[in-house]
Amino acid sequence: xxxxxxxxxxxxxxxxxxxxxxxxxxxxxxxxxxxxxxxxxxxxxxxxxxxxxxxxxxxxxxxxxxxxxxxxxxxxxxxxxxxxxxxxxxxxxxxxxxxxxxxxxxxxxxxxxxxxxxxxxxxxxxxxxxxxxxxxxxxxxxxxxxxxxxxxxxxxxxxxxxxxxxxxxxxxxxxxxxxxxxx
Numbered sequence: 001x002x003x004x005x006x007x008x009x010x011x012x013x014x015x016x017x018x019x020x021x022x023x024x025x026x027x028x029x030x031x032x033x034x035x036x037x038x039x040x041x042x043x044x045x046x047x048x049x050x051x052x053x054x055x056x057x058x059x060x061x062x063x064x065x066x067x068x069x070x071x072x073x074x075x076x077x078x079x080x081x082x083x084x085x086x087x088x089x090x091x092x093x094x095x096x097x098x099x100x101x102x103x104x105x106x107x108x109x110x111x112x113x114x115x116x117x118x119x120x121x122x123x124x125x126x127x128x129x130x131x132x133x134x135x136x137x138x139x140x141x142x143x144x145x146x147x148x149x150x151x152x153x154x155x156x157x158x159x160x161x162x163x164x165x166x167x168x169x170x171x172x173x174x175x176x177x178x179x180x181x182x183x
Contacts, residue, residue: 049079
């Protein structure tokens with residue numbers, strides 16, 4: 001029988017990639033994950049924001065960024081603004097407040113379009129992995145490692161894995177779309 005370990009791992013990585021990409025898009029609700037990609041120039045090296053400050057949810061539209069070194073407030077503010085992720089930053093005595101603006105209907109529609117583009121990119125990754133695995137299965141049959149019946153069973157199993165992977169991606173998209181579209 002054919003070993004699908006590599007294919008399953010590729011599908012899992014695609015799912016994780018899509019989940020990460022979705023987490024970096026804000027849906028109007030405060031989420032610390034949106035700052036995961038923000039790099040701060042701290043003491044001469046680029047570091048993720050979570051390495052120089054604590055990020056907590058203050059309320060549904062606001063994050064609190066509390067730097068461990070108060071002299072880093074301006075550097076962190078600049079990093080968040082330079083990241084161009086559509087958030088407002090306000091400095092205060094305790095650090096920074098990152099404010100998530102309300103999404104308009106037009107903004108929500110654009111966000112859903114971006115989500116669909118990311119979903120399609122993930123589906124393309126799944127399709128490429130399926131094609132690669134199909135070629136490997138056919139090559140295994142030609143080399144004599146698989147008989148014809150085993151090849152067809154492996155191809156059927158592969159299609160089931162592809163269907164499952166696409167279903168998981170679709171569920172991820174549906175959940176994020178609901179988050180974006182709810183007021």
